[in-house]
Amino acid sequence: MPAALDALGDLVRRAGDGDAVAGVPARFVGTPATTEEASAVLRAAAADDLAVVVRGAGTKQDWGAPPRRLDLVLDTRRLAGVVEHAAGDLIVVVRAGTPIAELQGKLAPAGQQLALDAALPGATVGGTVAVSTSGPRRMLYGTARDLLIGVTVVRPDGVVARAGGKVVKNVAGYDLGKLITGSYGTLGLITECVFRLHPLPAADAVVTRRVADPAEAGRLVAAVLAAQVVPSAIEVDAPPGGGIEVAVLVEGVPAGVRDRVALLCRLLGGEAAQQRPDWWGTYPWRAGETGLKVTAALSRVPGLLAAARDAGERHGAPPTVRGSAGSGVLYAGLPGDAAPEAVAGIVDHLRGAAGQAGGHAVVLTAPAAVRERVDMWGPVEGLALMRRIKEQFDADGRFARGRFVGGI
Amino acid sequence: MTDIDALAARLRTDLAADQVVSDRQELRTYECDGLAHYKVIPALVVFPRSAEDCARTVRACVAAGVPFVARGSGTGLSGGALPHAEGVLIVTSQMRRIVQVAPEDERAVVEPGVINLQVTRAASPSGYYYAPDPSSQQICSIGGNVAENSGGAHCLKYGFTTNHVTGAQIVAPDGELVRLGGRAPDAPGYDLLGAFVGSEGTLGIATEVTVRLVRLPETVRTLLAAFPGVDEAGAATSAIIGAGVVPAAVEMMDALAIEAAEAAVHCGYPEGAGAVLIVELDGPAAEVAAQFAQVETFCADNGAFEIRIAADDAERALFWKGRKSAFAAVGRISPDYIVQDGVIPRTALPEVLHRIGEISRGQGVRVANVFHAGDGNLHPLVLFDDGVEGEAGRAEEVSAAILALCIEYGGSITGEHGVGMDKAKYMPRMFTDDDLDTMQLVRCAFDPAGLANPGKIFPTPRLCGEVPGRHRGTHPAQQAGLAEVF
Numbered sequence: 001m002p003a004a005l006d007a008l009g010d011l012v013r014r015a016g017d018g019d020a021v022a023g024v025p026a027r028f029v030g031t032p033a034t035t036e037e038a039s040a041v042l043r044a045a046a047a048d049d050l051a052v053v054v055r056g057a058g059t060k061q062d063w064g065a066p067p068r069r070l071d072l073v074l075d076t077r078r079l080a081g082v083v084e085h086a087a088g089d090l091i092v093v094v095r096a097g098t099p100i101a102e103l104q105g106k107l108a109p110a111g112q113q114l115a116l117d118a119a120l121p122g123a124t125v126g127g128t129v130a131v132s133t134s135g136p137r138r139m140l141y142g143t144a145r146d147l148l149i150g151v152t153v154v155r156p157d158g159v160v161a162r163a164g165g166k167v168v169k170n171v172a173g174y175d176l177g178k179l180i181t182g183s184y185g186t187l188g189l190i191t192e193c194v195f196r197l198h199p200l201p202a203a204d205a206v207v208t209r210r211v212a213d214p215a216e217a218g219r220l221v222a223a224v225l226a227a228q229v230v231p232s233a234i235e236v237d238a239p240p241g242g243g244i245e246v247a248v249l250v251e252g253v254p255a256g257v258r259d260r261v262a263l264l265c266r267l268l269g270g271e272a273a274q275q276r277p278d279w280w281g282t283y284p285w286r287a288g289e290t291g292l293k294v295t296a297a298l299s300r301v302p303g304l305l306a307a308a309r310d311a312g313e314r315h316g317a318p319p320t321v322r323g324s325a326g327s328g329v330l331y332a333g334l335p336g337d338a339a340p341e342a343v344a345g346i347v348d349h350l351r352g353a354a355g356q357a358g359g360h361a362v363v364l365t366a367p368a369a370v371r372e373r374v375d376m377w378g379p380v381e382g383l384a385l386m387r388r389i390k391e392q393f394d395a396d397g398r399f400a401r402g403r404f405v406g407g408i
Numbered sequence: 409m410t411d412i413d414a415l416a417a418r419l420r421t422d423l424a425a426d427q428v429v430s431d432r433q434e435l436r437t438y439e440c441d442g443l444a445h446y447k448v449i450p451a452l453v454v455f456p457r458s459a460e461d462c463a464r465t466v467r468a469c470v471a472a473g474v475p476f477v478a479r480g481s482g483t484g485l486s487g488g489a490l491p492h493a494e495g496v497l498i499v500t501s502q503m504r505r506i507v508q509v510a511p512e513d514e515r516a517v518v519e520p521g522v523i524n525l526q527v528t529r530a531a532s533p534s535g536y537y538y539a540p541d542p543s544s545q546q547i548c549s550i551g552g553n554v555a556e557n558s559g560g561a562h563c564l565k566y567g568f569t570t571n572h573v574t575g576a577q578i579v580a581p582d583g584e585l586v587r588l589g590g591r592a593p594d595a596p597g598y599d600l601l602g603a604f605v606g607s608e609g610t611l612g613i614a615t616e617v618t619v620r621l622v623r624l625p626e627t628v629r630t631l632l633a634a635f636p637g638v639d640e641a642g643a644a645t646s647a648i649i650g651a652g653v654v655p656a657a658v659e660m661m662d663a664l665a666i667e668a669a670e671a672a673v674h675c676g677y678p679e680g681a682g683a684v685l686i687v688e689l690d691g692p693a694a695e696v697a698a699q700f701a702q703v704e705t706f707c708a709d710n711g712a713f714e715i716r717i718a719a720d721d722a723e724r725a726l727f728w729k730g731r732k733s734a735f736a737a738v739g740r741i742s743p744d745y746i747v748q749d750g751v752i753p754r755t756a757l758p759e760v761l762h763r764i765g766e767i768s769r770g771q772g773v774r775v776a777n778v779f780h781a782g783d784g785n786l787h788p789l790v791l792f793d794d795g796v797e798g799e800a801g802r803a804e805e806v807s808a809a810i811l812a813l814c815i816e817y818g819g820s821i822t823g824e825h826g827v828g829m830d831k832a833k834y835m836p837r838m839f840t841d842d843d844l845d846t847m848q849l850v851r852c853a854f855d856p857a858g859l860a861n862p863g864k865i866f867p868t869p870r871l872c873g874e875v876p877g878r879h880r881g882t883h884p885a886q887q888a889g890l891a892e893v894f
Binding site for chain 1: 510512513514515535556557559563567568570571580584586587588590591592593594595596597598599600601602603605606607623625626646649650652653654691692693694695697698699751752753754755780783784785818819820821822823824825826827831835838839840842843844845846847849850851852853854865
């Protein structure tokens with residue numbers, strides 16, 4: 001072990017087989033419990049020119065491209081716990097390694113929540129912010145970027161920096177929280193997050209309706225958007241060969257939810273469900289399969305659903321499509337044994353359709369054979385500026401290098 | 409011919425002659441923004457009519473090594489659009505096209521000079537509106553809102569400009585036109601748009617903005633509650649938020665602010681009020697009805713001696729008139745005043761107000777308080793008479809002491825007016841050197857030459873040559889053409 005790491009004692013151990021990232025083996029694992037310890041580990045890593053990948057619960061370690069080089073996995077699971085929950089101010093300060101579910105458990109007794117859905121069980125706060133995953137309720141509450149009001153990061157050179165603060169309204173300085181959110185660990189390590197919270201609704205309900213085709217689903221979604229429903233989520237699920245299920249979530253006071261459920265039943269010609277459908281808030285793929293995120297302007301979502309169906313038929317591998325029709329974000333899953341050529345064809349098709357619809361198609365995860373065949377990220381606007389950001393934060397290219405857009 | 413003359417000549421060719429102003433008298437019109445006690449006459453003023461005009465102007469500035477400052481309507485309150493004496497002021501007031509209103513996508517695309525309220529006017533026939541509503545919304549521009557990440561009374565529920573901008577075309581400080589985000593959410597890559605919004609013109613100039621449109625609410629209900637004092641009004645606010653109600657707005661004014669508003673716009677607030685709260689709820693009718701009843705109860709339980717409920721839009725407008733005109737109204741009771749903007753955790757409100765009272769009495773300087781009580785955003789108005797020797801200095805001290813309180817209580821030195829020129833000196837009190845250094849890494853990525861609105865936000869500019877980490881030479885593989893750095 002390099003001397004600088006060795007001097008850190010228990011904070012660093014040798015890596016095992018389970019520490020590989022997307023098939024790339026690691027040499028060491030750092031396990032700091034505080035921001036200061038994390039800074040010490042990363043300073044040591046910088047001194048020895050070690051390549052670093054940050055890991056929380058590891059639920060998305062197979063997302064993005066494999067790292068081009070890997071020495072040290074920085075594991076955040078000891079860097080956990082709620083630092084401060086100021087219920088009266090509706091904010092929480094929480095360490096990055098805290099699982100989202102555990103955080104929600106701590107907030108619930110105060111009647112509060114972090115209004116961010118975690119699709120992958122066990123996912124940590126840090127991982128959710130770093131990859132910017134979101135779920136159905138993004139339609140009403142926004143995503144991690146909208147809820148994160150303060151952040152502490154350790155830069156690749158080990159320097160600790162904070163941005164934002166503990167108040168929701170704050171325009172002092174650059175909003176580094178937004179830049180860090182969704183940066184896939186390429187700019188540094190997130191150690192602490194401050195979130196704005198929302199009250200837990202007193203009541204909620206889901207109304208569902210199954211329809212035959214994308215056009216009909218589109219009409220229903222448009223009708224809900226035009227009415228006074230204020231949905232928390234409008235989700236669709238389109239399994240291969242089946243119809244499309246549209247599900248709308250409303251939250252609020254009991255009387256208000258009752259009224260809006262009645263309105264939704266009329267609009268959708270559907271019925272109120274006792275609980276959310278079992279596919280709700282989950283990705284339409286399993287570990288080892290191909291998963292895509294496909295976005296579009298709101299009115300073009302039905303077109304994307306149709307494009308996915310066409311692409312599946314043309315390439316003989318029908319995808320399962322699911323996601324937020326009320327936000328313009330869909331996910332598509334393809335079986336792990338689908339031929340890479342077919343998957344590549346579908347990715348191209350969806351990328352074309354998404355581009356026409358003002359959005360993008362990104363391959364979030366895929367089997368190795370598919371990764372070799374496809375461009376995971378597709379076209380990226382502003383890439384030159386992004387490279388300059390990376391160069392400023394991580395001039396040596398040691399953090400998650402190769403995992404992100406344009407090979408960043 | 410000076411450098412500026414040469415630049416003016418080039419711009420008159422690249423754009424059109426009538427888009428470039430170099431006459432000293434005309435330049436003087438632009439010597440300040442809404443923070444009128446800072447004045448700098450720019451060397452040139454340019455009026456682009458298109459994104460390409462903007463890009464040409466910036467490219468000409470880069471070629472000449474001349475700094476540039478963007479300005480929308482010039483309503484900013486932190487000196488963010490204060491010109492540079494040797495620089496070009498790029499005024500977007502001729503870029504006022506609403507490019508598209510697309511309610512089916514819940515988006516509108518506008519040029520930066522478009523006035524905030526015009527977006528709502530354009531969208532409301534379709535049942536939509538643009539949510540961020542700074543008090544200056546009748547005159548402030550979307551481009552300025554983007555630069556400042558403007559808030560407004562209703563951001564408690566709906567968020568700030570940054571939550572309502574999904575895309576932009578910008579001229580980066582090197583003169584390149586770049587598209588960030590768009591009509592769909594979650595463009596791949598770094599959230600450069602998130603970094604850009606609120607960067608106060610230091611990362612470039614927005615030339616087109618795609619904003620989110622929000623469905624007009626089914627119901628809006630507004631009440632005005634009069635309390636004996638700010639403690640009671642603060643307690644009512646805490647009770648409302650604590651019960652899980654998220655009002656569209658909760659605004660508070662203290663006795664002195666009420667006095668000023670009455671003198672200016674005769675809003676007819678209840679007599680003898682030591683504080684008033686304006687609480688507005690919006691949304692589906694049944695939701696609003698249930699929560700409005702709760703709000704009334706909380707106000708009454710916490711000592712409200714009069715509660716008025718707006719019967720119609722006209723009455724609602726009257727409630728708001730007093731609040732929205734409060735800054736200007738203070739001019740009726742004081743020859744001069746400083747508008748402060750700071751944030752504290754909402755629960756610290758009563759304590760901080762008492763401390764502001766102590767500071768005010770200690771210095772013999774009156775302070776009128778107007779604030780967004782729901783999110784702890786204070787707007788103390790520090791009153792003084794510039795004609796009286798020493799008063800301006802004492803007012804400055806009081807104003808600075810209030811910001812110090814905001815920092816002491818874990819808040820912020822600005823909630824919506826921005827840092828600009830005015831508060832750059834306070835940044836080191838809120839952030840460490842490392843924090844500021846890290847923010848400026850972003851600045852160095854966008855603007856290594858430091859030409860975009862220099863001197864704002866950061867008290868000490870970072871030299872962009874100093875790249876963090878070890879110094880690297882070119883990798884042999886890269887040199888040999890075998891690999892690229894990225």
